[in-house]
Amino acid sequence: MRRLTTLFQRVAWRGLSRLDAAFNRLYGWRLNPLYRSGALVVALFVVLLVTGVYLLFFYRLGAPYQSVAALTAEPWLGRWIRGLHRYASDAAVIAVLVHALRMFAQGRSWGPRTLAWVTGLILVFVTLICGWTGLVMVWDGPAQVLAQEGARLFDVLPVFAEPISRAFVGERPIPSAFFFLNLFAHIALPIGMGLLVWLHVSRVARPGLLPPRRLMWGAVGLLTLLAVLWPAPLGPEANLFQLPGPAPYDLFYTFWLPLSQALPAPAVWAIGAVISAALLLVPWLASPPLALRPVPSTVDESLCTGCEQCYLDCPYEAIAMIARPGGDEGTRSARIAHVNPALCVSCGICAGSCAPMGVGPPGRTGRDQLSAVRAFVAATRPGARSVVVIACDRGAGGVARGLPISGVHVWPVTCAGNLHTSVIELLVRAGAGGVVVATCPPRDCWNREGPTWLEQRLYHEREAELQERVDRRRIRVVHAARGNRSVGVEAIAELQAAIAELERARAEDGFDVGAACEVEEVRP
């Protein structure tokens, strides 16, 4: 089962990488909607809320179809607001699926992220239920089919004292209570979703709940345009004495209907239970074997200066500042960083944020990175005209793999965001002509904020910054998805041309970046 999950993960990742690259070419990574699918769902949720409140004023429980038909016929507001409500809910399903697929494909569904995965699944389920109740509210032909099918499915459960199906046989008019309950569910469920969204993001710091404005307004604008030009469909009124004829069905919320209608109700429940169980088990199925799991970060208390930068930078709120054990007499600070292993996903962002290199996952701290890059320099001996590409081994790794450019050395890292700036300094001072850091697009960092913090450390003096003495003209940061190799190639070519214009790089002798950095950042 675990192997099958891994296979699915790889296939999903390949497909998604290609899509990402294609969308990056079309819109650039800043406006790539695939990177902001989760935030787009929240934005669409807000659109649904606003349009839903408007529609609520016109919906009549006693004449549901007539009130919706009147709204649809109203050419100025009602027609397109109903359309926007409908299309925003459809777009939300697509965004939810893309978001879930990305988290699954990138292996961001297990360990401390289990809570987010499980609450996300519940949110998907609640979204589908909300869509169902919304479609039934209209009380057209498809609404009748959905209501009757729902009743058929629920009647096999030993929950209700009387079969629900009886309400839809035509023996008496559909009671207003049914439409009231439906409306209540349609309003109450989204309120519950708000709580679930809070839980969903509760383990991340600085959750990006809304997409960039241009992307958000672009999406809303397109949906509004669609709503104006192509009003939301409305089938003929439900008639319990007539088999429903052909009608427009919302594929996003009724995709299950043909299969469900063809199967006995217990079989439908069984299939639903199997799919739900498989999805709920993803955190366990997708987690690597214990021996291969990345180890959480640790803090070297003797080096910690209590500067709080790792605590501020951690994207998962896994680091807290605690009183130094044994008191602070004769030490650097009264407080030290403490990593909660239950919350740490071993992203290593803290390694990049710690100037004295005292925190990080074992083997990936700043000191470990310096040791590794020294060995790399000794092995490759980058020359004055050569470029070292430091590439994130995940998304941007594909950019660097097999680069067909002479004079380019590639040094892969697990995440460009946990790169310590001293590594770049060492490369430049060791005589490399230039350094290109190829990171994933900031909106697609597997560790959320890696490229953002890196860029700030390089160019905006964020703590653990690249030292003044390092020549920035020899450094480039490029954001590229796996399939956007040309972006990396262009950046390298541009840097090669730039360093050809600069004075020849010279290797310095007898410098020690690690010690220099450590001493400079000590706070008495």
Next chain:
Amino acid sequence: MKVLGVAFALGATAALGLLSGVPYRAESGEHAIIRLAWRARGERVHRCRRPTDAELAKLPQHMRPQEICERGISPYRLRVTLDHRQVVDELVRAGGAQGDRPLFVFHDLPVPPGEHRVAITFERAESEEPDTDHEDDTRETPQRLTLDETVSLAPAAIVLVTYDHDRQRLVLLAGPQGDR
């Protein structure tokens, strides 16, 4: 690229609109339906007996009852013949964990459009316990209900056979307008 991006966005939005209203027919529409759907309140039975010595021996002294009573609703047998061919013959039992909820009948009989003769018998099943007491309940469904009618059905039409509690008989409904 910008033009391509805008074109793709517009195309994707149009696709969303198309998928939001996919033409689909949930039922084939080439047939009609005779729907049997009613709720009946059967005979309420109350059976009591003295517990056996073996049953009493299993219970602590202070929990031994004088008699063991079972309550419930007696079942009905539903028989339906359609164009002189039996299509339903089943025992309808009361719902609920205790078997004390009303009886419910729900059957969809798909038929080709046209005239059909439908004969329905819904009668109380013979009591298996000769010493059954029953409580008087004026709302009780009669011991035997029948319906024998010829119905004419248009394509995709649904005719409902249900129980009229006021008239205490099975009736045919072909629409909100009333009986046929």
